Amino acid sequence: MSASLAPPPAGTARQLPLDTRYPVETPEGIDLALHPAGLVPRALAFAVDLAIRGLLLLLTFLALGQFGELGMGLTSLLVFLVTWWYMVLFEVLNQGRSPGKQLLGLQVLHDDGTPVGWAASLTRNLLRVVDLLPFGYSLGILSCLAHPTFKRLGDLAAGTLVVYRERPSPHPALPEVAAQPAPFALQADERRALLAFAERQSSLSAGRRRELAGILAGPLQVPEEQAEARLLGIARELLGPT
């Protein structure tokens, strides 16, 4: 873990992302980026789950309270199930999502990005007792705030990760401009940056667009006012014929 925090040696192509993305290399040889969820959404998800569980228990008491001793036996069994197994059952059987996590778009995964299994889910939820110590989730909160991927103690022991469940992003439309060839050969990351500029331009203000494009006016050998149109043209050329 500490190894991944060390700065990469100079000159390596793969640098750590600036945000909290957590890269996972799959056996197929591709890198998948996971987005670990921080303290606030996790706390909210837990609050939702807590409320649901409270409601469940309340209903159980009301419904089974009338059946005397049999009802009391069933109630204590249900209390046991809801206290210790609610999270485990939902996480394993519902793709790593308890109802609260589902509501907030979160998901529990193993460190390697695979869906959480029985052993890991049981571990992280049994060890929740320690996260609650000494009062009100203190240890869990401290651990969550201090860890680069926001793990609480149970997550550390179980090797699990709470991530945002990805939603499909809307497709930004590129402005219709004439394609122009680039004045020189572009590297892959330069192409990516150029395309990203073109894809995001509708969400940027005109002044910001001009400012960003102006940085490249020199290398493109155009006046600053034309840099933006030039960049969009090159991006269009990079995309190829529609």
Added chain:
Amino acid sequence: MKQTPFERRHQADWQDFARQLDALERGKPGPDSRQFPAAYRRLCRQLALAEERGYGSRLVEQLQQLALRGHHQFYRHRSHLGAQGIGFLLGGFPRLVREEWRLVLAASLLFYGSLLAMGLLVYHFPELVYSLLAPDQVAQLEAMYDPDASRLGRFGERSSAADWMMFGYYVMNNLGIAFQTFAGGLLLGLGSLFFLLVNGLSIGAAAGHLTGIGYTDTFWPFVIGHGAFELTAITFAGAAGLKLGWALFAPGRLPRGEALRQAAARSVRLVAGALLLLLVAAFVEAYWSSMTFTGTPLKYAVGVLLWGLVAAYFLLAGRPAHAPD
């Protein structure tokens, strides 16, 4: 190839793949799920190409999301819970206990040691019981095992509903204790030590006190049966917790986080085994230990038999019939 022709060429593939994913995520794989692995690998290849050629981040992110969802489906842990459980019961669990014998021994010494010591102390110095249990707790304990009142309360011939109530209560109470004992191990093992000691001391105090005041014929026949499972399970939960603590305390050649992860993967199986034992214990306690129409000798005989069974299971089960080559 430029990005737009690339997208146009594969768009149908991706939509098809997304449709397969939707079906799989709903748990209803369609007839084309046999082609899923091939489609997943194709997608991974296309993602690698898109990244290598520097295509736009919108396309790359879209493919990454598809690949991530595919990854989740492809590497889903198929849980054959039934088969795994049977294998665990027939061999895995006793083997695991034998492999972790040092910790199980340590937890047992701690638990039974404190239990015996406290029991003997209370037996010889009866007033010591009040150092651990409050007077009303002691009174409650005495009432429960009072031989004169054995027609009533916990020892009366209970209805089946009352058995149910006790079963539920034992499950909730005992499993809660076992889980706490395990989880406490994360605090460098201190929590497990604490719970093992406290449970040993309070059970010892109760046993010593009840023996001292002459309730032997109600107390011992009652506890000997389910004790075989319950006490063993508590020591296993303690051993699992101590394993967590030991991994943090002395991680060996591994980083602490990694040592903890590996220890947790093993100890959680110990806890799962303890959980099964406690379910059996709760069942025995509610349906057998509480029966009064059986005589005391039979209770002792069955109790000894159950202890023997538990010991034989953990010493003998799961050994290969002949030595490995």
